[in-house]
Amino acid sequence: xxxxxxxxxxxxxxxxxxxxxxxxxxxxxxxxxxxxxxxxxxxxxxxxxxxxxxxxxxxxxxxxxxxxxxxxxxxxxxxxxxxxxxxxxxxxxxxxxxxxxxxxxxxxxxxxxxxxxxxxxxxxxxxxxxxxxxxxxxxxxxxxxxxxxxxxxxxxxxxxxxxxxxxxxxxxxxxxxxxxxxxxxxxxxxxxxxxxxxxxxxxxxxxxxxxxxxxxxxxxxxxxxxxxxxxxxxxxxxxxxxxxxxxxxxxxxxxxxxxxxxxxxxxxxxxxxxxxxxxxxxxxxxxxxxxxxxxxxxxxxxxxxxxxxxxxxxxxxxxxxxxxxxxxxxxxxxxxxxxxxxxxxxxxxxxxxxxxxxxxxxxxxxxxxxxxxxxxxxxxxxxxxxxxxxxxxxxxxxxxxxxxxxxxxxxxxxxxxxxxxxxxxxxxxxxxxxxxxxxxxxxxxxxxxxxxxxxxxxxxxxxxxxxxxxxxxxxxxxxxxxxxxxxxxxxxxxxxxxxxxxxxxxxxxxxxxxxxxxxxxxxxxxxxxxxxxxxxxxxxxxxxxxxxxxxxxxxxxxxxxxxxxxxxxxxxxxxxxxxxxxxxxxxxxxxxxxxxxxxxxxxxxxxxxxxxxxxxxxxxxxxx
Numbered sequence: 229x230x231x232x233x234x235x236x237x238x239x240x241x242x243x244x245x246x247x248x249x250x251x252x253x254x255x256x257x258x259x260x261x262x263x264x265x266x267x268x269x270x271x272x273x274x275x276x277x278x279x280x281x282x283x284x285x286x287x288x289x290x291x292x293x294x295x296x297x298x299x300x301x302x303x304x305x306x307x308x309x310x311x312x313x314x315x316x317x318x319x320x321x322x323x324x325x326x327x328x329x330x331x332x333x334x335x336x337x338x339x340x341x342x343x344x345x346x347x348x349x350x351x352x353x354x355x356x357x358x359x360x361x362x363x364x365x366x367x368x369x370x371x372x373x374x375x376x377x378x379x380x381x382x383x384x385x386x387x388x389x390x391x392x393x394x395x396x397x398x399x400x401x402x403x404x405x406x407x408x409x410x411x412x413x414x415x416x417x418x419x420x421x422x423x424x425x426x427x428x429x430x431x432x433x434x435x436x437x438x439x440x441x442x443x444x445x446x447x448x449x450x451x452x453x454x455x456x457x458x459x460x461x462x463x464x465x466x467x468x469x470x471x472x473x474x475x476x477x478x479x480x481x482x483x484x485x486x487x488x489x490x491x492x493x494x495x496x497x498x499x500x501x502x503x504x505x506x507x508x509x510x511x512x513x514x515x516x517x518x519x520x521x522x523x524x525x526x527x528x529x530x531x532x533x534x535x536x537x538x539x540x541x542x543x544x545x546x547x548x549x550x551x552x553x554x555x556x557x558x559x560x561x562x563x564x565x566x567x568x569x570x571x572x573x574x575x576x577x578x579x580x581x582x583x584x585x586x587x588x589x590x591x592x593x594x595x596x597x598x599x600x601x602x603x604x605x606x607x608x609x610x611x612x613x614x615x616x617x618x619x620x621x622x623x624x625x626x627x628x629x630x631x632x633x634x635x636x637x638x639x640x641x642x643x644x645x646x647x648x649x650x651x652x653x654x655x656x657x658x659x660x661x662x663x664x665x666x667x668x669x670x671x672x673x674x675x676x677x678x679x680x681x682x683x684x685x686x687x688x689x690x691x692x693x694x695x696x697x698x699x700x701x702x703x704x705x706x707x708x709x710x711x712x713x714x715x716x717x718x719x720x721x722x723x724x725x726x727x728x729x730x731x732x733x734x735x736x737x738x739x740x741x742x743x744x745x746x747x748x749x750x751x752x753x754x755x756x757x758x759x760x761x762x763x764x765x766x767x768x769x770x771x772x773x774x775x776x777x778x779x780x781x782x783x784x785x786x787x788x789x790x791x792x793x794x795x796x797x798x799x800x801x802x803x804x805x806x807x808x809x810x811x812x813x814x815x816x817x818x819x820x821x822x823x824x825x826x827x828x829x830x831x832x833x834x835x836x837x838x839x840x841x842x843x844x845x846x847x848x849x850x851x852x
Contacts, residue, residue, distance in 0.1 A: 229782065230675040232458065232561060233552055236390070236392065236394030236395065236438075237394075237748075238390060238391075238392050239391060239392075239393070239588065239793060240389055240390040241327060241385075241389060241390055241391065250347060250820050252445065255844060258720055259535060260364055260418070260682050261416045261430050261433075261434075262357075262360055262363075262434075263360040263361045263364050264299075264310070264421070264427070264430045264431070264434070264435075265357075265430065265531070265532070266358060266360045266361070267310040267357075267358070267361060267433060268297060268299075268310065268357055268431070268434075268435045268436070268438060268442065268531070269357060269358065269438075269531040270439045270632045271297045271310060271311075271312035271314060271408070271496070271532070272297065272312075272314065272439070272440055272529070273311050273314075273529075274295075274314025274315050274407060274408060275295035275296070275297070275312055275313070275314040275315075275440045276314075276529070277314060277315040277355070278295055278313075278314045278315040278316075278406075278407075279295060279698055281315060281375070281732040282375075284456060284502075285376070286553070286649065287376065288315075288373070288376050290377040292313070292405065292406055293313055293387055294313075294747060295312070295313050295314055295407075295439065295440050295444075296312070296441045296443060297311070297312045297438070297440055297442045297443070298311045298312070298442075298445055298451075299311075299419070299427055299431075299442045299445065299454075300444075300445040300446075300476050300517055301423070301446065301447065302422070302447060303422045303447060304447070306413065306414050306419070306422070307411050307412060307414065308365075308411075308412045308421055308422060308594055309409060309410065309411050309412070310409075310410045310412075311404075311407065311410070312407045312408055312440075312564055313377075313405075313406050313407040313556060314406075314407045314408065314704060315370040315374070315375050315407070315641070316372045316374040316375050316377070316404075316406055316407045316408055317374060317381070317408060318377060318379060318381065319373075319379070319381045319393060319413045320373040321372075322372060322381055323368065323383075323393055324385040324392055326358065326370065326383050326385075326391065326445070327743035334478040337792070338757050343538065343643050348639075348661060350564075352465065352650065354841050355530065359842055360695045361410070361412055363420070364412065364414055364415060364418035365387075365412035365413055365414055365415065365662065366386060366387065366413060366414075366415050366809055367384070367385070367386045367387075367412075367413040368384065368385055368387070368408075368410065368411070368412055368413070368823075369382060369383070370382065370383040370384070370398050370408060370409070370411075371383075371400045371403075371404050371409045371411075372404065372407070372409070373396075373401070373404050373405065373406055373407065373486070375406050375407075378478045379394055379395070380395070380396035380400060380401040380404055381393060381394070381395060382394055382395070382396045382397075382400060386677060388458065390460065391422075391627065398604055404813070406833050411791070415627055419623065423626075423676075424444060424446050427444055427454070428444065428454050431444075431454050431455055432455075433532070434531070434532040434534065435455060435531065436455045436456050436528045436532075437455070437456065437457075437458065437459040437460075437527065437532070437793065438457065438530055438531065439457055439458070439530055440457060440628070441453045441455070441457050442454055442455040442457070444744070447786060447810060449843040451673040455804040457531045459502075459527075460472065460476045460504065461476075461492065461502045461503070461549075461550050461552055462502050462552065464531065465492055465493075468492075471741045472491070473487065473490045473506075473588065474486060474487065474691045475492070476504065477506045477548065477560055477672065480504075480506075480525065480548060480549060480550060481506060481508065481509060481523070481548035481549070483548070485508055485509050485510045486509055486852060487506040487508060487509065488507050488509040488589075488596045488597075488599040488600045489506065489507035489585060489589050489596060489597075489600060490504075490505075490506055491503060491504070491505040491506075491549075491581065491585050491587070492505075492584065493503045493581070495574075495577065497568055498573070498634040499553070499573060499574060500553070500554040500555060501548070501551055501552060501555070501574055502550075502551070502552040503550075503578060503581070504549050504550045504554075505524065505547050505548070505550075505551075505578075506547070506548045506549050507548075507586075507600050507604075508546060508548065508603065509596075509599040509600070509603065509740070510603055511546075511604070512546065515546060515604070520542040520545055521538075521542075521545065522536075522538060522539060522540050522542070522544070522545045522547070523535055523537060523545065523547075523548050523549060524536075524537075524539040524540055524548065524549055524550070524551060525549070525550045525551070526539060526550075526551055526552075526553070526571075527551070527552035527553070528549055528552070528553050528554075528556045528557075529552070529553075529554060530552060533556075533666070537571065538575070539571070539574070539575055539578065540575065540579055540582065541575075541579055541611060541614070541615060542571035542576065542610065542614070543608055543609075543611035543614060543615065544582055544607075544608070544611070544740040545607065546603070546604045547582060548609055549561040549585055551573065553570070553571075556568065556570055557834055560714055560819075568570070579618070580618070581699075583618060583621050583625065585730030586625055587621070587624070587625060590625065590627075590637075592718070593670045596667040598627075598635060598685070601627045601635065605626070605627060605684070606684040606685070607686075608622065608625065608626070608691070609622070609684065609686050609687065609690055610624070610627060610686050611684070612690040612693075613689050613690035613692075613693060621695070623638055623695065623697050624637070624638065624639065624697070626638065627841045628680045628681070628682070629643075629660055629680075629681045629683070630678050630679060630680050630681060631664070631669070631673070631676040631678055631681065632644070633670075636651065636678075636680075636758070638697045638698075638842055639698075640679055640701055642679070642697065642698055644678060645700075645798065646675060646677055646715050646716070647715065647716060648714040648716075648798065649677060649715055649717050650700065650701075651700060651701050651702070651703040652680070652697060652701065652702045652703065653672055653677060653678075653679045653702075653703050653704075653705055654679060654680035654681075654682055654691060654702060654704060654705065655668060655669065655679055655681055655687050655704070655705050655706060656682045656683075656687050656691060656704070656706070656723065656770060656772040656773075657682070657683060657772060657827075657828065658683060659683055659779075659828075660681050660683055661829055664681065665826070666761075666826060666827075667754070667755055667757075667758030667761045667823075667826060668705045668706050668754050668755075668756060668761050668763070669705065669759075670754060670756040670757055671704065671710070671712050671753060671754045671755065671756055672712065673756075674717055674718060674719070674756050675715045675716065675718060675849065677712070677715065679705065685776060687772075687775065688769075688770065688773035688775075688776050690770055691773075691851070692770065692773055704764075704770050704823070706761075706762075706763050706764060706770060706771055706772070707764040707765070707766070707770045707771070708764070708765065708766040709766065710753050710754050711753055712753065713753070727795070727800070728794040728795050729794045729795075729800050729803035731751050731794055731801060732801055734792070734799055734802060734803045735751070736782050737802055737803070737805075737807050737816070738790070738792065738802065738816045738819065740807070740808070741812055741813045741816035741817065742790070742816055742820060745786065745787065745820060745832075746787050746788055746790045746820065747765065747786065747787040747788065748789045748790070748791060749787050749789070749790045749791075750789060750790070750791050750792070751792060751794050752793055754791060754793035755791065755792075755793035755796075756793070757793075757796075758789060758793060758796070758826075759792065759793055759796040759798045759799060759819055759822070759824045760790060760792050760793065760796075760820070760822065761790075761791050761823050762788040762790060762791070762820075762823045762824065762827060763788065763789050763791055764786075764788065764789065765786075765789060768786060770825070771788060772788065775829075790797070790820055790823065791818065792819060795802065798815060798818075798819065801815060802815050802816060802819075810843075811844075811847070814840045814843060814844055815844070817837075817840060818840065818841070818844065821837050821840075
């Protein structure tokens with residue numbers, strides 16, 4: 229060993245490190261608590277490395293203490309110490325790991341493993357997160373002894389242009405028998421990190437599932453372990469009981485109900501990760517927040533990273549739990565994980581697995597599936613509109629209220645098709661009761677055709693897409709032309725024995741009275757007993773979607789099409805009345821306004837409607 233390899237040195241930081249320090253202090257992390265997560269993460273990595281290397285060289289641990297992490301606040305000295313009994317670093321590793329970014333200790337370690345063709349699944353990256361400590365410290369001293377070495381070295385820096393590396397003092401060498409000790413000389417505004425409850429709060433939030441014990445050593449009182457040191461999602465399913473999962477759900481999700489579905493598995497292959505996810509049985513309070521953020525927590529090798537990584541699409545935001553990756557880097561890019569290609573693949577695979585699990589639950593445990601659907605069906609249906617790739621699966625997963633029953637699947641619907649039926653029919657509105665009395669149902673009801681009654685706000689959006697299920701198109705009863713003539717009536721008697729009014733003449737009269745209040749007037753094939761209804765054209769949005777958009781000032785409503793039942797007595801009265809008379813105008817407007825009322829809307833001029841209705845009633849009384 230040469231003199232230059234043992235002497236104290238002062239070196240400048242690599243240019244990128246100087247830039248990084250500036251970013252760390254001013255812009256990278258919005259929460260300074262993150263520094264402790266980073267240091268604990270690095271300490272955990274060092275313990276992982278020791279455990280791995282000790283497989284081949286047991287003497288590295290020998291009779292020494294098992295890997296652990298210690299945190300010691302010292303108020304009198306205004307320092308916070310984070311120490312581990314992991315692999316430690318020698319002089320050159322201190323220089324390489326803490327002076328540059330391009331050569332990290334872990335990258336070199338993984339390179340050696342690759343050369344030996346060994347696995348490195350447990351190994352993390354001692355990366356740039358170390359520098360986050362300069363957010364709270366104006367000076368940092370690192371003392372480290374490589375496992376199996378007699379040499380102890382000290383690295384120190386005030387975060388300026390460089391750092392010093394020198395042999396450790398005799399006292400430091402006695403204290404650090406293996407591993408690394410980091411002493412932070414805290415800034416004046418970081419004194420809160422000397423409080424035990426603050427340290428416990430941060431460890432509980434970010435590092436509770438680190439698999440090595442984390443001990444808090446207060447200035448007064450006994451040392452105590454402050455993390456659970458057990459990542460339940462990393463344990464085999466065979467070791468766990470239902471009550472273990474229930475407790476984990478309540479802890480991870482901060483919930484009080486019981487999970488309706490639990491999904492626990494480990495993915496191996498191109499990427500390795502553990503998954504523990506839960507579907508609640510009741511709605512969380514924030515389900516319909518505009519941001520639609522998910523609540524699945526991302527861990528990397530048992531270190532909490534974020535719960536804001538969009539690990540599942542927005543329509544599965546009710547899912548709670550953990551995804552713990554073995555491959556993602558613990559480095560600066562963790563704040564931008566949504567752009568990480570590994571995470572994109574994990575998201576895709578886990579989303580498909582969750583949907584598959586929901587499908588199985590619907591088949592095997594319908595009671596639990598119904599709890600999920602009743603609470604979150606409206607959210608899942610957002611995916612029918614947004615997720616083209618999985619649209620067919622989501623349609624198969626969906627359950628509907630229909631004119632035939634509750635929680636009906638499209639598979640059940642298609643199985644009950646009437647002779648010559650080729651389409652799946654639906655109505656969208658704001659309540660099932662109003663839809664059941666809607667005149668647009670009459671022709672379908674007369675033929676015993678089942679109709680989906682869609683009352684969630686999202687239904688108006690997903691039904692606007694051109695959809696089909698098993699080759700059968702979905703068709704709105706309130707949009708476009710409708711022809712059910714090929715489907716036999718339940719009762720073979722004619723739908724009405726009344727003589728139909730003359731179509732062309734009657735339509736001409738009504739059009740003249742209504743003017744530009746409607747786009748068109750047509751003879752209806754939807755109606756059997758009611759006089760009129762309003763529908764939308766083949767092109768453009770359905771009427772319910774238009775209504776919702778207009779409420780949000782996101783578009784003006786187009787004029788509807790008025791469909792009329794030419795066999796209704798009211799239409800016969802119009803046909804027989806004198807064209808252009810006040811009575812004809814009143815009756816024509818009554819057709820429009822009663823259709824609006826049946827749709828849950830107010831007439832354009834309620835006062836004029838009331839006056840008109842009174843005139844017609846008085847005419848009827850006088851005639852009687």
